Amino acid sequence: MPADGHRRIIHVDMDAFFASVEQRDDPALRGKPVAVGGSSGRGVVAAASYEARRFGVRSAMPSVTARRLCPDLIFVKSRFEAYREVSRQIRAIFGRYTDLIEPLSLDEAYLDVTADAAGLGSATNTAKAIRADILAETRLTASAGVSYNKFLAKLASDQNKPDGLCVITPGKAEAFVASLPIARFHGVGPRTAEKMARLGIATGGDLATKPAEWLREHFGSWGDYLYGAARGLDERPVRSHRIRKSVGAERTFTDDLSAPSDLLAALDPIADAAWERIARAQARGRTVTLKVKYNDFRIVTRARSFADPIADRAALASAAAGLLAALCPMERPVRLLGLTLSALDGARPARPVAEDRQLALFDAAPAPICGT
Template sequence: MSDVPTYRKIIHIDMDAFYASVEQMDNPALRGKPVAVGGSENRGVVSAASYEARKFGVRSAISGVLAKKYCPEIIFVRPRFDRYKEISSKIHKIFHEYTDLVEPLSLDEAYLDVTQNKKGNPSASLLAKEIRLRILNEVGLTASAGISVNKFVAKIASDVNKPNGQKTVNPDEIIPFLEELPIRKFYGVGKVTTEKMYQLGIFTGLDLKGKSLEFLEKHFGKSGTFYYKVVRGIHNSEVKPFRVTKSVAAEHTFDVNLSSEIFMLEQLERIAVSLEKRLKKHNISGKTVTLKIKYSDFTQQTRSKTLPYFISDKSLIMEIVEELLYQEKMKDSVRLLGISLNNLNNEEKKAVVVQLKFAF
């Protein structure tokens, strides 16, 4: 009987600047130029930026106004989600030629468990290289990959040699790899948590590893247990082909800010229609209705109400939304409204792809 431990072989594939790269592929005039998908020089939010734009500090989630300030030569392109989904389907078809254990995180990234794979290749690194080459040859886009024994390390590793590269972290390399890693690069450690960790003297994985479980639970609650384990290479989450959706949402950013609740209700009706269609299509209902409001100064507010029963009907959703809208006075004009439904009855159902609502 062998004493050699057996490890899972996980690949995380992440497309390089996916939305922007698709636009550059489809329109040769955009190649080599700074491109922002979504937003405009007057308003709106950037969904994705090409690598040429990222050199100037343009990135997703910043305003179009700021993107234009950072990069005066920026070219704004309207998002085409149908096209991105079409390309994503081709990429996922390639994934499934290697393994059925594919867990999509979004249109442009996924985990693959290739411990047992359809090619009979024991090398996850060689498989990742082959998959990336096929995506380039058959789709025309570059992808990066991270390879390791668990999803957490693979996810981080895929970012190391971007764009168009890959990084393998072998079992005996995991601890040194994580110890040297800046804490801001730990998957699951966002901007706010990073600042909090800095204040506690945690700047690298080694610093994090030096803190006791009690210390981390005291300062970060349940997340403290997660941080304690992952920095030691412990992350046993399996690659799940279907991820259960925890919420279904629809939202819209307006060309002109809204200052009247009457106008807001008209727009919310349209958003609720879109939300109802998604819910009915997948036979999903929920108990918690959340109204999302983003003001002209970019501050954001959410208001929620949980019911004792499941709903999916537009009229019932709007009853709650109207109640939430008038719950308190608006503090400013509104640039974005959204409705989401949580506490879903879909524990046994497949994931629903939810995308940002850009235009009616």
């Protein structure tokens, strides 16, 4: 840790990644509203271009809803191998600047650049160099957030999207967090935001007035996270080398779901996302777990273990469908479904940690400073 006690963390997030790859590879799609995903009645939008987002189209939205919002929306089928190839290019770029890389998905990652391995003088300069390399080598844009912890860096990367850079310095963090709408906090979905509104919480500043005990009473163990987040606190390190215990995906729905057919349809893209991560991690696991969060925030899980590792996406989806069927009819509407594979015996670890060297300043060069 540097003498000032602050890490230098960058969160890099590709802009509308899947849709941008499709627009890059097919000139006919450029400048047009594009959705990656199924266009059938049960289809779900996996990603939307910024042109589509202007109409309100979002990922995880039912395709019929997206089409209603944007009649000219162009649907294209996902090409995960193409996305994985670009992700490998991006990961290689990250590796030029640090060994401390924590991927979150194909299109985003945390980087700890406290060591300044590239000798650029600041985390801001490093973020600029990474974004320039990504643009030059992939013809895609990325947004980046720079701060002293993961929570703030992730907030910052979303601040000036698309193709933006935002730096939150220690002196600006408190005011920045206080001014944020509560829906901007990572993990706060529409239903949670509604609950907070009923409790008189509209901004980070409102959240910061609540004692830890009060937050635990209303939000359970998640209250501890909220208490720290409201104060810009996050001690989690960037973990570039860790043992995987499970691999999976989850999704919070725009509207709560109750009908078994709707829940089964919603589970399908989650299985796609989970299997993509499982394949990328080269993981082999024997236990499939279904997570269900009701609209009152209670969570239930159901799991099934198999004698042999899950062989493919179809086997994962079949196991998940069986677990879901056992819970139906649901006792309450569902706001989130998740699917994980555990009891792993072959997950690929990330790269080893490099030695730290101190980085003197956040802002050796001018950069957009977020906050008030």
